[in-house]
Amino acid sequence: MTAVPAAPGPVDDWERVVRWWDGAFVAIVVLTAAALALGGQEGRRLWVAYGAMAVLLAAYAALGARAARTRDQRRATAYVVVLVAGTALAVSQGGLATFLLFAAFTQIWMLLEPPWRAVVASTVLAAAVTVGMAFEDGFDVPSLVAAAPQMGVALAFAVLLGMWTATTMRRSDEHARLVCELRAAQDALAETHHRAGVAAERERMAQEIHDTLAQGFTSVVMQAQAATAALDRGETAAVRDRLGVVETTARENLAEARALVAAFAPLPLQDATLAEALRRLGDRFAAETGVGVRVEVGPGDGLAPASDVVLLRAAQEALANVRRHAGARSVVVRLARADGAAELEVTDDGRGLPAGNVEGFGLSGMRERVTSVGGTLDVGPGRAGGTTLRVRVPAVAS
Secondary structure, eight states: OOOOOOOOSSOOHHHHHHHHHHHHHHHHHHHHHHHHTTTTHHHHHHHHHHHHHHHHHHHHIIHHHHHHOOOOHHHHHHHHHHHHHHHHHHHHHHHGGGGHHHHHHHHHHHHHHSSHHHHHHHHHHHHHHHHHHHHHHSSSSSHHHHHHHHHHHHHHHHHHHHHHHHHHHHHHHHHHHHHHHHHHHHHHHHHHHHHHHHHHHHHHHHHHHIIIIIIHHHHHHHHHHHHHHHTTTTTTHHHHHHHHHHHHHHHHHHHHHHHTTOOOOOOGGGSSSSHHHHHHHHHHHHHOOOOOOOOEEOOOOOOOOHHHHHHHHHHHHHHHIIIIIIIOSSSEEEEEEEEEEEEEEEEESSOOOOTTTTOOHHHHHHHHHHHHHTOOOOOOOEBBBBBEEEEEEEEEOO
């Protein structure tokens, strides 16, 4: 089974993004420090604010930056506590320190999970900063009332923006996970198709070898045995004839093997029509076995190349079965075209099908080959004894 890779996060290069956050936070703190100095803040208040911001930078270096990279919620929580306290203290020493809120709200939503924890922390930050703003103005009810609406608006904006961002990131993460799973499924499907293709190709090659080389070698063995018997009888002429058939068959087998390796069409069809190939097949079969073979080909247009191959292989397999099992004296091979189909019929006058006959590799392979081009195959007793094999395929013009 193909392993499914881990789904990527919403951002592929998180380390690079966090480095940007590092730089942005430092820049905001430095700009806030400059704004306080340029805004007229001085003395103890300025140095207290600077001390608070220095603590924020140190806490971020020790806790926040690590939490952002590892998603460690204990580190993140500890840093947020320091962030809330430090920001509120800085604001209490100078109103311009509220610039720190741009970084503080953002860091809360970046670090804390799940979103409800960020909402709680944002609310605590807003409340603490409100107290800090009121403390700067003397910490009385009017100052609290004046600061609360401002921070209320800031809190609402931060929460809405944070929730939108969190939702978008979750959807992005889900999308990335689904894309990853889809790619894994496509890879697994491609692997399955590849394996199925390899298996189908092996089966096809096995069938091709059975229909060509195996039958040719069977003929060579039989002719060699006949030549040996004729030699024992001193029939030199018969031996020569048998050896001639052996040589011819071996040459044709060699050519078939080369054609299979080169993925060519069957050798008999490379330089001849199907009718001519059937006649050659019948002549060779008669010469090898002594069985009378009559080939009858009706008129009609040529077939598609795939159908030619199927019919030729069917004829080869039928004659091979006649040789091995029928004990026939004559065979008729008919090829006709009618009603949009081409029909090949091979009939012998042999002993016929035995009771409880089970299809062997040759016939089952032939049936699969015929089915692959939309055809049908029937095997049964002949009209006058023996066996009839009938193959019907669509007669599509090539």
